[in-house]
Amino acid sequence: MGTRDRILDAAEQAIHEYGMAGATTKRIARLAGCSEALLYKHFDGKEALLLAVLLERLPALGPALETLHKGVGQGDVVANVTEFALAAVDFYTRAALIASGLLGDPSLLAGFRAMLAEQGTxxxxxxxxxxxxLAEEQRLGRIDPGIDADAAAALLMGACFHRANLSYLVDLAGEPGPWAASIVRTLLRR
Known part of the structure; x- marks a missing residue:
């Protein structure tokens, strides 16, 4: 395993063990077995390191989105979107620790926002x-043409985000699969 991967693993470990405030670059470097200077050779700052953890270490939305797009026009649309929703809940659940830490640190949040804007993401x-x-599924006649695809997407992602955050505060009964399928059927009028 290379130095960059060790640093990413150490950053994820530090966030889970110490929270964002305690996941200092000094602590991350120590956990990775390297100097802070070496950490900064691989990452421009803590913001870049956090983005890399989000993109490379958490269950990514990218592959789930790719699967969703590849499934357009194929199989059961509710099942396809439900599978994506479950991946989104998993991502948001794992990303919550980083997101909450960012929101609690104005300077880190400002740097993270600037970096996202610069990268266009x-x-x-x-x-x-x-x-x-969803719009493509509508074009193919597989979902109700009267649905506002933008609103449905925002509602779906909002519901996934909300469920992920609720899971930290209350014990949610049952598996998320039936919940996700119900949300998707409601949004798609199925």
Missing amino acids: GPHMPIAAVAGA
């Missing part, structure tokens, strides 16, 4: 991608 991108898949 952010949490709005999956919503747009889901909306695109």
Whole structure:
């Protein structure tokens, strides 16, 4: 395992063990078995390191979005969107520790927002991608043409985000699969 991977593993470990405030670059470097200077050779700052953890270590939305788009016009549309919703809940559940730490640190949040803007990415991108898949399913006549694809995508992602955050505060009964399928059927009028 290379140094960059060790640093990413250490950052994820530090976040889970110490929270965002305690996941200092000094602590991350120590857990990775390297110097802070070496950490900064691989990452421009803590913001870049956190983005890399989000994109490379958490269950990514990218592959789930790719699967959703590849499934357009194939199989059962409710099942396809439900599978994506479950991946989104998993992502948001795992990302909550990083997101809450970012929200609690104004300077870190400002740097993270600037980095996302510079890279042309952010949490709005999956919503747009889901909306695109839903619009294509509409074009193919597989879901109700009266649905606002943008609104349905935003509602789906919002529901996934909400369930993930609720899971930290209350014990949610049952598996998320039936919940996700019900949400999807309601949104798609199926």
